[in-house]
Structures are given as C-alpha cells and as structure tokens.
Amino acid sequence: xxxxxxxxxxxxxxxxxxxxxxxxxxxxxxxxxxxxxxxxxxxxxxxxxxxxxxxxxxxxxxxxxxxxxxxxxxxxxxxxxxxxxxxxxxxxxxxxxxxxxxxxxxxxxxxxxxxxxxxxxxxxxxxxxxxxxxxxxxxxxxxxxxxxxxxxxxxxxxxxxxxxxxxxxxxxxxxxxxx
Amino acid sequence: xxxxxxxxxxxxxxxxxxxxxxxxxxxxxxxxxxxxxxxxxxxxxxxxxxxxxxxxxxxxxxxxxxxxxxxxxxxxxxxxxxxxxxxxxxxxxxxxxxxxxxxxxxxxxxxxxxxxxxxxxxxxxxxxxxxxxxxxxxxxxxxxxxxxxxxxxxxxxxxxxxxxxxxxxxxxxxxxxxx
Amino acid sequence: xxxxxxxxxxxxxxxxxxxxxxxxxxxxxxxxxxxxxxxxxxxxxxxxxxxxxxxxxxxxxxxxxxxxxxxxxxxxxxxxxxxxxxxxxxxxxxxxxxxxxxxxxxxxxxxxxxxxxxxxxxxxxxxxxxxxxxxxxxxxxxxxxxxxxxxxxxxxxxxxxxxxxxxxxxxxxxxxxxx
Numbered sequence: 040x041x042x043x044x045x046x047x048x049x050x051x052x053x054x055x056x057x058x059x060x061x062x063x064x065x066x067x068x069x070x071x072x073x074x075x076x077x078x079x080x081x082x083x084x085x086x087x088x089x090x091x092x093x094x095x096x097x098x099x100x101x102x103x104x105x106x107x108x109x110x111x112x113x114x115x116x117x118x119x120x121x122x123x124x125x126x127x128x129x130x131x132x133x134x135x136x137x138x139x140x141x142x143x144x145x146x147x148x149x150x151x152x153x154x155x156x157x158x159x160x161x162x163x164x165x166x167x168x169x170x171x172x173x174x175x176x177x178x179x180x181x182x183x184x185x186x187x188x189x190x191x192x193x194x195x196x197x198x199x200x201x202x203x204x205x206x207x208x209x210x211x212x213x214x215x216x217x218x
Numbered sequence: 219x220x221x222x223x224x225x226x227x228x229x230x231x232x233x234x235x236x237x238x239x240x241x242x243x244x245x246x247x248x249x250x251x252x253x254x255x256x257x258x259x260x261x262x263x264x265x266x267x268x269x270x271x272x273x274x275x276x277x278x279x280x281x282x283x284x285x286x287x288x289x290x291x292x293x294x295x296x297x298x299x300x301x302x303x304x305x306x307x308x309x310x311x312x313x314x315x316x317x318x319x320x321x322x323x324x325x326x327x328x329x330x331x332x333x334x335x336x337x338x339x340x341x342x343x344x345x346x347x348x349x350x351x352x353x354x355x356x357x358x359x360x361x362x363x364x365x366x367x368x369x370x371x372x373x374x375x376x377x378x379x380x381x382x383x384x385x386x387x388x389x390x391x392x393x394x395x396x397x
Numbered sequence: 398x399x400x401x402x403x404x405x406x407x408x409x410x411x412x413x414x415x416x417x418x419x420x421x422x423x424x425x426x427x428x429x430x431x432x433x434x435x436x437x438x439x440x441x442x443x444x445x446x447x448x449x450x451x452x453x454x455x456x457x458x459x460x461x462x463x464x465x466x467x468x469x470x471x472x473x474x475x476x477x478x479x480x481x482x483x484x485x486x487x488x489x490x491x492x493x494x495x496x497x498x499x500x501x502x503x504x505x506x507x508x509x510x511x512x513x514x515x516x517x518x519x520x521x522x523x524x525x526x527x528x529x530x531x532x533x534x535x536x537x538x539x540x541x542x543x544x545x546x547x548x549x550x551x552x553x554x555x556x557x558x559x560x561x562x563x564x565x566x567x568x569x570x571x572x573x574x575x576x
Contacts (some may be wrong), residue, residue: 087530088537089552093514095456098274101513104552112440125400156272159277159390169384171367172266179267193267195282195390197340201556205527211517211553217276335451336458338569342453342549348563351445358446373447374461376519377559394453 062092068149069187072139079140083107086203091141094216097153099145101212103161104137105204106130115205119168122207127162127174134210135178146216155182155192156213163207164198171196178210226237247364251318254363258319261284265378265382270320273395278324280391282340283316284295284383286390291369294384298347301386306353310339313389318364326396334371334393343377350375353388375385426543430497434541437498441465444561451497452574455511457503459570461519462489462495462563473563477526479575480565485532489518492568493536497543504574513540513573514552521565522556529554536568 056094072079082091085102092101106112106129118127143149160175177198182190202209251258261270264281265356271280285291297306310354322328354375361369381388384386430437440449443460450459464470464487476485501507517532520526533554540548560567 085552086556087534087552088541090549091551093551094510094516095512100551100571102551103555117219127533141346153220153572154272154274156247156274158268159553161237161553163556164380167378169382172381176266177266183267190401191272193270193272193279193281193340193390194338195388196266196344196382197378198387199555200524200558201522201527203527203529203554209553209555211551213279214369232551259450307502312431333451333453335453337447343559345558348559348561350561354447355445362446370451372449372451372458372460372569373445374438374517374519374567376461376557376567379558392458 046184051128068152068185072149075184079136079143082144083137084110087159092145094145097215097218098156099142099214101138101141101214102209103207103209104141105202105206107137108133110141112204112206113158114149114207116207117163117165117168117200118174119165122131122163124170124173127207128177128209130212131160131174131208132177132181134208135181138212139185140208142214142216147194149185151217152186152189152191152214153217154215155196156215157193158182158213159211160171160194160196161199161201161209162196162203163205168198175210210215226314239355240350247331248308251328254366256315258315258322259321260289261319262316263289269332269372271324271354273324276394276397277335278321278395280317280320280393281358282388282390283313283320283387284381285312285315285390287312291383291385293386293397294344295385295386296344296347297353298344299340303349303352306341307356309386310389311356311360313366313387314391317391318388319393321393328363330366330370330396331365331393332396333368333394334365336372336374337361337392338376338390340378340381340388342379342381350377353387426481427509429442430507435494437494437501438467440498440502441495442468450468450503452503454513455576457500457572457574459496459499461567461569461570462492462499463560463564464491465495465569468492468565470562472565474558474565475523475526476523476532476565477523478520482528482531485520485565486535488565489532489568490539492566493539493570496568496570500572500574506545509575510544510547511571511575512547513544513571514573515551515553516540516571517569518552518553518554519557519560519567520554521558521560526556529556532566533568
C-alpha cells in the first residue's frame with residue numbers, strides 16, 4: 040500500500056505543510072520507488088556528443104530525456120495525431136523514470152536529492168493539441184510521489200512540431216542535490 | 219511622471235554605467251511599479267501538478283507564465299494568425315506582470331530582487347511570423363523600467379506551433395533574489 | 398596539428414578520466430581555439446531589449462545565439478526544407494562561436510571557463526526533420542575540442558516551426574566560470 044504522508048490518498052497535494060513532512064523513517068525516495076514497483080532502467084545513451092547530466096555546485100542538470108525503453112521509443116509522432124493523450128501521459132512518466140536513472144547513476148541514491156527545481160516539457164503536438172500540461176502531469180506526479188514535497192518543481196510546458204527520432208515528447212530536468 | 223535614472227527618456231538603454239545607478243532613494247522597484255500604475259494580480263493558479271516557483275539558494279525559478287488575466291486568456295491562437303503583433307506585445311507584458319506577482323508573493327517585495335537573470339519566451343507563431351523578439355521586448359522593457367539595470371537579462375525567443383490553453387505565448391523567468 | 402589529449406583522435410570521446418586531463422601546459426582553450434584557426438567575431442548585437450549574457454555567482458547565462466556572421470544570417474528557413482542538414486551543421490557551429498565571443502568579451506579569456514553546463518538548441522525544422530541532434534553535434538563537438546572534458550555539457554535539442562529573423566536555429570548556453 041502506498042501511504043503518502045499518512046494523509047488522504049485521494050488528495051496527495053494536501054501535504055504542503057513542510058518540505059520534509061513526507062520524509063519519515065522508512066519512506067525515503069528509494070523506498071517509495073520500490074513501493075511503486077519501479078525498477079530504474081539503464082541510463083539512456085545520449086543521441087549525440089553530449090552527456091546525460093552535468094553538476095555545478097548543488098545544481099544537477101539532466102539532458103532532455105526521451106521516453107526511451109531499452110533504447111527504443113515505444114511510439115513516434117505527434118500527440119493529437121499519431122499519439123493519443125493517454126499514450127503521451129505514459130511516455131511522460133517514462134521520460135521522468137529515465138531522468139531518475141540518470142540521477143541515481145550519478146549520485147548513488149535518489150535519497151540525496153534535495154529538491155526537484157524545474158522541468159521543461161516539449162510535447163510534439165498536432166496544431167490543435169493544447170493539453171500539454173495534462174501530458175506532463177504524469178511526470179510531475181511521479182516526482183511528487185517519490186520525493187514528497189521535495190519533488191515539487193517549477194515547470195514550463197510547450198508544444199513543438201517535431202523532436203529527435205520523431206519522439207512524442209522530451210523533458211529536461213534541474214535537481215538540487217546534497218553535498 | 220516616469221523618470222528613468224534622470225537620463226534621456228528617449229534612450230532608456232543609455233543607463234549602463236552601474237547596476238545600481240538607477241536605484242536611488244524613493245525609486246525602488248516597488249515605487250516604480252506604483253508610478254507605472256501597475257497593480258499586481260493574484261498569483262495565477264498552476265495548470266497542473268507543479269508550483270509557480272522554486273527557490274534554490276539565491277536563484278528563483280518561475281514556471282512558464284501565460285498572459286492570464288483573472289484566470290483567463292484575453293485571446294487565443296497564434297501570433298501572425300488569430301493574434302496581431304500589437305496584441306501579442308500586450309500579452310507578453312501581462313505574462314511578465316504575472317511573474318512579478320509570483321515573485322512578490324514569495325519574497326514579500328520586489329525590492330528584494332537582486333537581478334533578473336534570464337527569460338525564455340515561447341511565442342505561438344504562424345509559420346511566417348519571425349518577430350518573436352519584438353513581442354518579448356514589452357516584457358523585457360517592463361523589467362528594465364521596474365528594476366533598472368538589475369532588470370537586464372539574458373533571453374531566448376522562439377516560435378512554437380501551439381501552447382497550453384491555446385495561449386499566444388508563454389514566458390519563463392529566472393531571478394536572483396537577496397537572502 | 399590538433400592533438401586532443403594525446404589520445405586516439407578518431408575517438409576524441411575516450412578522454413573521460415579526469416575533467417582536467419586535457420588541459421596541459423600550452424593547450425589552454427585559447428590555444429586550442431588558435432590551433433583550430435578560429436577568430437572570434439564581434440559580440441553579436443541583441444535583437445531587442447536584453448543583454449548578451451548575465452552572470453550570477455559562477456553561472457554565466459548566454460542569450461539565444463543565432464548563426465549570425467557580421468550581423469547577418471548566411472541563410473534563412475527551416476532545416477529539411479530551405480536549409481540542408483549540412484548547412485545547419487555549419488550554422489550550429491557558427492552559433493557556438495558567437496557564444497564564445499560573448500564569453501570572452503565578458504570574462505576576458507576562455508581560459509576562465511570552468512565548465513560548459515548546458516546548451517539548448519532550437520532547430521527550425523520541416524515537419525519530418527528529426528535529426529536535430531546531428532545538427533547540434535557540431536556545436537557540442539566544438540565545445541569539446543576547445544575545452545576538453547570541461548566542454549562536456551547537458552543538452553536538449555528540439556524542433557520549432559520558426560525563429561527570429563527566420564533563422565534556421567538558435568542555441569542558448571550556460572557556462573560555469575572561475576571567480
């Protein structure tokens with residue numbers, strides 16, 4: 040059973056009193072990941088001559104993540120066209136899971152994440168698709184489920200016409216990590 | 219009367235000698251906001267499961283702001299199509315005002331802004347509209363009018379095909395704030 | 398002759414042991430720039446009421462750079478349409494060179510760059526062009542050739558429908574610089 044802060048699970052966003060109110064013994068981010076049944080994949084290979092992340096001070100920049108699974112896109116094309124809203128919602132969650140794989144591989148454990156700062160989501164969109172926020176919510180919700188209040192982040196969501204490999208979406212992340 | 223640094227108002231960008239040359243007694247950012255006759259609105263509600271801002275150290279990230287007025291877009295569609303250049307210019311200023319509302323709600327007063335670091339403007343554009351910088355200038359100019367030299371920022375302006383709620387534009391901001 | 402870290406030039410990415418393994422006496426970034434025969438241009442004029450860069454602490458934000466040469470675009474239009482992949486690859490390198498001109502003008506010498514943190518590339522793309530990473534590689538590769546391991550960066554690459562001045566691409570940069 041997933042217990043979020045001991046509060047009403049139907050309203051997980053009620054837990055806003057204190058950034059660390061959700062982190063009690065036995066419910067670290069790594070524990071929550073396990074409870075959610077998520078196994079982090081291998082770190083996805085960059086598509087070019089860059090690296091998956093760079094750290095400067097306590098800021099940790101993650102490159103634009105695609106919803107790759109075992110190195111492949113589950114589907115391609117624009118949301119509202121070839122890709123449905125529901126499929127895009129799954130893909131945004133996959134991209135976030137890939138970002139977490141990058142973070143853990145770099146700093147050893149998700150428990151060393153201090154805060155999720157910002158995510159920027161680029162959604163390949165048909166000209167009349169305007170529900171980019173709904174797509175990205177699955178990534179945002181996952182960060183909250185895993186990190187609690189420390190998972191809350193600023194966000195920008197935009198539509199784009201086309202992405203690398205014809206991916207339906209791409210999400211970049213900035214985290215603050217502990218020393 | 220709006221007096222910018224006591225210099226030629228026809229060339230407000232001449233004031234580049236010192237970051238604080240524009241801030242003299244009685245002309246703090248909050249004072250200038252008043253002189254401009256701007257009343258900051260309520261902080262706009264996020265469109266999804268994220269928060270309007272996150273602070274890390276002295277950096278203050280504001281989520282992508284739409285030109286919402288009382289929770290609603292004044293108009294929708296792409297600039298160069300349904301939306302005119304002049305309308306988009308008004309909208310970019312509205313989005314910046316919304317960002318200032320977020321900043322003040324978080325740190326109490328705009329006088330605690332040390333510097334505007336960066337804005338990124340996404341302009342929903344018809345395929346042949348290439349004046350994204352002109353649209354964003356109204357947001358940039360407002361930051362300069364309010365913060366003086368501390369309002370000068372780095373910027374990126376890009377066209378996109380479509381945005382959340384079919385908004386004509388979205389702007390995200392990074393500020394540096396005082397302790 | 399360009400000698401990259403004294404290692405196999407056919408695999409310049411093998412040099413990953415230590416961030417400074419590539420910086421030995423006589424091969425500073427400024428030296429490498431010279432060996433590559435690159436003369437940095439004048440800092441490009443901003444297209445609006447913003448500035449080419451802002452520094453906060455050790456972070457150095459460069460505004461979105463277009464592939465301007467002497468203030469003009471060599472070509473305009475979308476990659477995959479009016480602009481070929483090869484032309485876009487040249488343009489991405491030009492945009493990176495313009496960014497280096499901004500950095501040097503601000504901090505005196507490229508030798509004071511500690512790390513390239515992040516680049517975001519917006520590629521004006523025809524609806525079926527999905528090789529944005531290949532376009533950006535020329536910018537990423539240049540940063541590696543000049544800064545060695547310190548040139549490695551996080552990256553996001555996205556397609557957009559149209560950019561300021563009908564530019565084929567725009568790239569923004571975050572660097573970490575020394576005190």
